[in-house]
Amino acid sequence: MTVKSEQTRQLVAGVALRMFREIGFAKTTMRAIAAEAGVSVGNAYYYFASKDDLVQELYLQVQADHAARAAEALEDAVDLTGRLKATLHTGLDAMAPYHRFGGDFIATAIRPTSPVNPFAAGSTAAREASLAIFRTAVEAAKPPAPKKLRSDLPELLWLCYMAVTLFWVYDTSEGQQRTRRLVDGAVPLITRGLSLVRMPGVGRILDDFLSLSRSIRS
Incomplete structure (x- = not known):
């Protein structure tokens, strides 16, 4: 893609994304996007086959913003609860x-x-970007997370994040x-629960849980 072509793509x-924020996903049309960007409708479709493709751009932008914010916040967080x-x-x-328009995105x-x-293949890049944020949170925590859980924990926490996001969409x-209160109350419960992994007799239950978790994520 030429420099000019990439600039046009970024413009569209x-x-x-600005129109998504201002008037919502449902009211934003490809024709309106093209008019606002000053390009032809055909040109807009050349770069993005549908609004769905633009949602992937939204996902990536949100993950980039999240990564930057998290990196700054994690500088002062040491233990897993704080991180x-x-x-x-x-x-x-x-x-x-x-x-305001979270319901529109959820409906889609x-x-x-x-x-x-x-969880779709088209969302892989955004999903991996989000998982990377949780890996950073887990890997640098002191004291470290239980070794048996460490490799699986970022994805399990990401799944929790998906549940929190759904709650957030409907939070008026x-x-x-x-x-915010849910996060502040649930995180200590999660991290205290992780400490139980080190107790005798819990290991076998954890192994069964991780085996089940891996089987449904594969």
């Missing part, structure tokens, strides 16, 4: 501009066959404070 993407709280709260911060993404489903409290 930037306009689309996980920082990671989840900065994720909510990155998503905040889209909360919830279908198993949707190309913008977070001011500034989504109920979701």
Whole structure:
């Protein structure tokens, strides 16, 4: 792709994401995006075959914003509880501009066959970017997470993050404070639960749990 072509692509993407924030996903059309960007409709479709492709751009932008926010917040967080709280709260911060229209995105993404489903092949880049944030949170924690869990933990925490995101979409409290309270209350429970892994007799149960978890994620 030439420099000019990439600039046009970024222009179309930037306009689309701004319109998603301002008027919502449902009301944003490819024709309106093209008009706002000052390009032909055909040109807009050349770079993005549909609005679904632009949702993938949204995912990537949100993950990039989340990664930057998390990196700064994690500088002052040492233990896993603090690092996980920082990671989840900065994720909510990155998503905040889209909360009014979160239901629109969920309605599109919830279908198993949707190309913008977070678990779909088309979402791999954004999903891996998000997983990388949780890996960073886990790998640098002191004291370290239990060794038996360490490799699986980032993905398990990411799945928890998906559940928190769904709660956040339907959270109508001011500034989504109920979701913030959920994070602050749930994280210590998670990290205290992890400490039980070191207790005698728990290892076999954990092995069974991890085996089940891996089987349904493969």
